[in-house]
Amino acid sequence: MGNIKFTKTVGSGNDFIVIDNRAGKLKSLVSDFSDFAKRVCERKLSIGADGVLVLDESRKSNFKMRIFNPDGSEVTMCGNGARCAALYASQNGWCKGDVKIETGAGIISAGINGNNVKLKMTDPIHVTLNKDLGIGKSLVKAHFINTGVPHVVHFLDNVDDYPVREMGAKIRYHKAFEPDGTNANFVKVMGTNRIKVRTYERGVEDETLACGTGAVASAVVSYLVNGIQPPIEVLTKSGDMLRIYFQAKNEKVSTIYLEGPAKIIYEGGIEYV
Numbered sequence: 090m091g092n093i094k095f096t097k098t099v100g101s102g103n104d105f106i107v108i109d110n111r112a113g114k115l116k117s118l119v120s121d122f123s124d125f126a127k128r129v130c131e132r133k134l135s136i137g138a139d140g141v142l143v144l145d146e147s148r149k150s151n152f153k154m155r156i157f158n159p160d161g162s163e164v165t166m167c168g169n170g171a172r173c174a175a176l177y178a179s180q181n182g183w184c185k186g187d188v189k190i191e192t193g194a195g196i197i198s199a200g201i202n203g204n205n206v207k208l209k210m211t212d213p214i215h216v217t218l219n220k221d222l223g224i225g226k227s228l229v230k231a232h233f234i235n236t237g238v239p240h241v242v243h244f245l246d247n248v249d250d251y252p253v254r255e256m257g258a259k260i261r262y263h264k265a266f267e268p269d270g271t272n273a274n275f276v277k278v279m280g281t282n283r284i285k286v287r288t289y290e291r292g293v294e295d296e297t298l299a300c301g302t303g304a305v306a307s308a309v310v311s312y313l314v315n316g317i318q319p320p321i322e323v324l325t326k327s328g329d330m331l332r333i334y335f336q337a338k339n340e341k342v343s344t345i346y347l348e349g350p351a352k353i354i355y356e357g358g359i360e361y362v
Contacts, residue, residue: 102298102327158292165193166237168301257289
């Protein structure tokens with residue numbers, strides 16, 4: 090039993106518990122971060138969050154970020170989580186200037202201006218457009234892309250009234266994406282450079298108020314399918330606006346940035362048995 094210090098952060102409605110584990114300082118207190126995440130992310134009964142960010146030492150960058158979902162699964166990348174981690178590291182004096190972060194998806198970097206964090210992402214991979222998914226008696230036109238983690242993008246005329254939790258779960262567990270599953274984004278084009286996105290997140294197993302990698306996936310697919318031009322504004326469920334920048338030449342998209350607000354909510358300690 091011991092008291093573990095944590096920091097609660099939020100990026101555009103995505104909230105995270107940040108844990109400083111550099112030099113393995115929590116080794117004697119936490120033997121399994123998967124179990125830790127399942128317990129502390131539970132809302133109403135614990136701290137509550139969309140995930141736990143465990144920050145370790147890195148030989149390649151300022152620190153290494155591990156991401157654990159509320160169901161205990163570990164994923165390779167989280168865009169809004171990385172923005173929160175970068176802000177945390179900067180405000181705690183871990184680095185000067187841009188922040189470099191080692192993730193399971195590669196090395197990424199972030200520039201910080203007040204509470205605005207602009208994150209350079211890895212280039213997307215495994216792009217598959219116009220895939221028909223059979224869900225019950227209907228077909229869903231799905232576009233698949235990996236922006237650090239897998240995402241499906243589906244365009245709608247009315248995203249506000251769409252049953253995101255129900256349909257998101259069906260897409261997340263669809264046999265086409267076995268065994269790991271996918272995140273699901275439901276997108277409405279709102280103009281020449283603006284889209285509205287609602288996201289069902291794998292591991293959270295519910296709709297979240299925002300998803301950074303999902304916003305990037307939705308923006309890139311909006312360019313590829315609908316010709317929406319960067320920089321693309323992404324209106325999230327929380328009401329915050331994320332901005333996605335990238336270079337595009339025909340079907341080649343590179344040099345992607347995710348920009349938006351992030352903030353430290355509070356610091357605390359939790360007794361973990």
